[in-house]
Amino acid sequence: MDTDKELLKVNRLIKLAEYQGADRVVPAEELVAELNKTNRGALKLNSSIPALDNLLGGFMKGNLVVISAPTGQGKTTFCKTLTKNFTENDQKSIWFSYEVPADEFYATFPEGNKFFTMPRELSTSTLSWIEERILESKAKYNTNIVFIDHLHFLLSMKELAIAKSQSILIGMILREIKKIALNNEMIIFLIAHMRKKDTEQEIPTIDDLRDSSFVAQEADAVMLMWRKQIEQSKDDKKLKIPPEWTNESVLSVVKNRRTGKLGYLELIFNSEKNEFFEKTYNYGT
Numbered sequence: 001m002d003t004d005k006e007l008l009k010v011n012r013l014i015k016l017a018e019y020q021g022a023d024r025v026v027p028a029e030e031l032v033a034e035l036n037k038t039n040r041g042a043l044k045l046n047s048s049i050p051a052l053d054n055l056l057g058g059f060m061k062g063n064l065v066v067i068s069a070p071t072g073q074g075k076t077t078f079c080k081t082l083t084k085n086f087t088e089n090d091q092k093s094i095w096f097s098y099e100v101p102a103d104e105f106y107a108t109f110p111e112g113n114k115f116f117t118m119p120r121e122l123s124t125s126t127l128s129w130i131e132e133r134i135l136e137s138k139a140k141y142n143t144n145i146v147f148i149d150h151l152h153f154l155l156s157m158k159e160l161a162i163a164k165s166q167s168i169l170i171g172m173i174l175r176e177i178k179k180i181a182l183n184n185e186m187i188i189f190l191i192a193h194m195r196k197k198d199t200e201q202e203i204p205t206i207d208d209l210r211d212s213s214f215v216a217q218e219a220d221a222v223m224l225m226w227r228k229q230i231e232q233s234k235d236d237k238k239l240k241i242p243p244e245w246t247n248e249s250v251l252s253v254v255k256n257r258r259t260g261k262l263g264y265l266e267l268i269f270n271s272e273k274n275e276f277f278e279k280t281y282n283y284g285t
Contacts, residue, residue, distance in 0.1 A: 045145070045187065048085035049278050051265035055253045056221060061144070062182040063258075064174070064218060066151075068192045068209055069225035074249055074269065074276070075191050077108070078225060079147050081276045082189070084110040086145055093145040094137040096130060098122060098153035110275035117141055125154050127176050134184060148177075150191040152210070171214030178218050190219075206254040222255035225267075247271065248279065 044058040059065065069075040076099070083093045094117045097105045102118055117137045123129070130148070137143040148154070154173050155166070174190075181188045192215055194208045204224045209215045216222055230244040252264040266279040 045086060045089070045091055047082055048089065049265070049267075049276075051278055052251065052253075055261055055263050055265070056256060057259050057261070059187045059221075060258065061185040061187060063187045063220045064178045064181050065187070065189045065221045065223070066192050066209070066215055066219040067189060067223050067225070068194050068204075070194055070204065073225055073227045075225055076149055077269070077274065078249075078251070078267070078276050079149070079189055079191060080109050080274070083116055083145075083147065084112055084114070084275065087113045087115050091145060092116065092141055092143040093147060094118065094134060094141075094143045096122070096125075096133075096146070096148045098125065099149055108274050111273045117143060125156070127154065127173065127180065130154075131180050131184070134180065134186060138184070138186075144186055146181075146186055146188040148188065148190050150193060151215070152193060167214055170210075171218070174214055174218035194224075204252075216255055219255060220257045221253065224252045224254055225249055249276070 044060055046053045046058050047056075067075050067079060069078075076097075083095070086093055092115060095105075096119065105118075106114070117140075119133050134143075134146055151170070151173070155169060177188055177190060180186065193210050194204060195210055204226055206216050206222055206224070208224075209222070226249065228246045228248040228250065230246060247269045249267045249269065250264055251267055253262050256262055267276045268279050269276055
């Protein structure tokens with residue numbers, strides 16, 4: 001009967017009006033005041049690279065930041081530079097490095113404070129295991145920053161066999177990593193590969209990310225790197241002589257969800273210190 005349906009609706013609304021669960025609906029102003037009172041969301045990190053901090057306005061809790069570059073052009077080294085800078089500002093990081101052994105990885109770290117944590121063994125690359133190690137590191141060493149090198153190591157052959165496509169699977173993984181960042185109030189830096197470009201002279205864009213639509217969709221910020229080359233002569237190009245690289249790189253912010261501000265900065269790699277620095281200019285007087 002219509003009367004019974006109406007009565008059920010009224011009773012449901014009465015119960016909902018009295019609901020006091022943790023996920024209850026509250027005015028946004030009240031929620032923000034509560035978060036500020038408990039210092040949730042208060043962590044805002046600067047990179048100590050002024051031009052980058054100006055572009056991004058700092059990194060915030062819950063951020064997922066994707067960093068990509070052509071193979072061998074400095075994305076891991078740049079993340080090591082960020083780790084060193086964060087450590088010098090009393091913020092600790094945990095690294096999941098799947099590409100090289102721990103001793104080799106540590107040996108190429110920038111000079112200065114090298115404190116960061118790593119799992120003693122990389123027994124798996126499942127996200128549940130990674131989240132458990134992140135929480136362990138937070139409990140033991142108060143780490144708030146995570147570096148994962150790199151995205152495609154998180155793809156298991158079993159999952160690939162079940163999934164309809166690699167792109168969809170990557171989208172699911174990115175979404176879960178974002179949840180880990182949000183639920184645990186962490187900043188996660190995820191290194192990702194690019195598609196192979198036709199020529200090394202092409203400037204990378206966000207569309208060059210492997211499975212770019214899913215990666216860019218879930219990330220809060222996307223940064224691309226590429227090294228500068230020494231200009232080749234026409235004869236060298238005709239002979240297809242490989243280009244020579246300089247120690248200068250460009251870092252481009254191609255997505256910035258928080259403020260929308262985009263742009264690029266130039267970096268210098270100091271091989272003695274294994275570290276990137278912002279390029280400075282002397283315009284004279």
